[in-house]
Amino acid sequence: MTRDVVARSAARAAAPGPRVAWLVGPALVAGVAYLDPGNVASNMTAGAGYGYLLVWVVVLANVMAWLIQYLSAKLGIVTGQSLPETLGRRIRNRWARRAYWLQAELVAMATDIAEVIGGAVALNLLFALPLVWGGVITGLVSVGVLMLQSKRGPRTFESVVIALVVVIAVGFTVGVFVAPPDPGGVLGGLVPRFQGTDSVLLAASILGATIMPHAIYAHSALARDRFAPHLPHEDLEAGRGIGTARLLRATRWDVTIAMAIAGTVNLCILLLAAANLQGVAGTETLEGAYAALRDGIGPVVATLFAVGLLASGLASTSVGAYAGAEIMHGLLHVRVPMLARRLVTLVPALAILALGVDPTLALVLSQVVLSFGIPFALIPLVRLTAQRAVLGPFRNRVITTVAGIAASVFLIALNGVLLGLLITGG
Template sequence: MIGSERIRQGMSRVLSGERRGFSGRLLFVGPAVIASIAYMDPGNYATNIQAGAGYGYQLLWVVLLANLIAMLFQALSARLGIVTGRNLAEMSRDNFPKPVVWGMWVVSEVAAMATDLAEFLGGAIGLALLFDLPLIWGMAVTAVVTYGILIFERRGFRTMELIIGTMVAIIALCYLVELLIAPVDWTSAATGLTTPALPDAAALTIAVGIIGATVMPHAIFLHSGLTQGRVAVRHEEDRRKVLRYSNIEVVVALAIAGMVNMAMVMMAASAFHQGYSDVSEIETAYYMLTPLLGAAAASVFLVSLITSGISSSVVGTMAGQMIMQGFLHFRVPIWLRRLVTMLPAFGVVALGYNATDALVLSQVVLSIALPVPMIALIIFTSRRDIMGAYVTGPVVRLLALVGATAVLGLNFVLLAQTFGVPIAFLQG
């Protein structure tokens, strides 16, 4: 707590002009870094591996587009929290009718549990593969580690920001190493990044998966809350500075997350596209990496997966706590929250359900829940009576509507495919 109070004082000095320079601006870094974990969670691994293995570098532009949409909505979420001093769940509770609020809470809680299912299983799969453990033991270790990290939350916001920031750095470093090991065709990668192309209907299906699962419901809720109580805003000039620093952090943090996702696609393209294009599961990718790129590449891959699973599970639990407190004005002990959110994952394994199939199912649940925070965020940030001078302008509003329409439309396609509903333009 002392560390967090010292950070608050430092930020106040920056806002007042007493402290200048890059080191002062670094004090404002934190919320977007934590939120960025949602874009590097285990749910992204299988999709990115499938994209690279099946289509080489051709779908990199989809990752870029998805990342730009994510930047916009995370920036809007942070803006809501900074301007109003309230998070998205609290704003929903205070502005929508009670039946709507209850419905939003139920959907959001289910989404938080589905998110944690994917993240928790991802970390457990990584540990089980790395140490040759039964999956159930990997889950037990993941449970202990994530709870141990969550305990540090009581020491103040800065401690958790540093822990999650370190994990983001580990994931990014792992994929930097992977790119140094893998024989990447940089010319083809540049072409794939800048030239939109969908070779066939199956490629469109993968693109739908990449974009449709990019903007995560819990990350939108969480970011608006992470900006609360970090620094005292004394006047409008302070608020404008905080917003400016927040926007810069969102761009940088999500750019790093985007580059990690691109690196996943490029690694899969270089390792699997020629000869092993049917690789689509995390476990298969790990076993194939050793003979193709060596044991080091496989080990680094698992380290990144474990770090991703543990950190995103921690952040998912934080988001679930914030959602419950915001909608119901009710807080449960963190150990109980951790226990409740991980029970579905243990149930999946105990019942013998395929872990990869469970990951896919969790993404379907997230797709159903996604409209709730996206639409609410657009409504609130477009209302002058709530945002005042910081209401979104017509250009930003239009971009948000276009981005939401694209993401929600693609999620609809993803859901239709999941439940076997034929989509005309995806046939053949």
């Protein structure tokens, strides 16, 4: 790639006005992971069961998510490799690499369960479609969206997903304006505290739904696909400084926009439930919450909620499948046809739906599984982005590394407390 091309790329990154739009997209696509049906179930359950108690968890999770997603994007931009690719090259022991892939693959499957179930529930609410068929349709539509990525490139894929994000945002926030929450309750919810084992379980579920391992893997790949081709890779120290630095500044804006949208929507879901569903019988399920919203606020809000849930399932399952394919390729150096992979990963979700397991419970528990997968993605990410040998002059500053370590310690500690409470029945 010539220096003229690099200069034009850097100019696009720095230029104001419409050209800045060229830089926006990867974080918004990765941010769909923060708006998936698992988030909806966890936040609705938390608000309906505990009111404003866990508002602080949503806010804290979103702050940590900003840092984590930026580090993921930075790794992809600077190295030209995704996190799975980087780990696949650095983990020399074949069995260790396979073990790491297995846990990452299980996390991706847990993600898929949440997303397919959420889409199935939405189709059932909107069209009375049986859950199993709703799951099949959700999976097949995700294949179509992914085909756009492979045939039309990342920009078309991003455009479709961003359009779904708009639908999600409208569907989940309208109710808060129609039936607003209590400001005093919201402020009180910013004080960190728990109320027993179930509230800790929900906190872990919210964190697992917000800081999702597959989003970390996916964002590094999305940033790589979009930006790495516009930068030379021969000279990390000298040949890429100006363009890379400007791209990273623009990426911080991309991540900020994405996390602001995701955080606002997640908070609105919890506040909607806290203000309108607390103490209402049957609201521990998505179906019950939909019925309560319809009866309490009106059919328009309830329908928008269901439409938002459907868009959430369709968008997030597409991004989840993209992440799963990247995990397998990066760690095992194997590419499986997307249709074959999609069919295999659909099986657990369809089995849960066919067996009649409560969809909302399955969603919440899947997010707990995700929370246990966070350290396996987060610790390597923080470590790699702190090393000069990996990122050269773009390695983390000390304060960034300290913040990443603090987030890792907090998440691991919360999971440890959760595990102890579940074992002791506390």
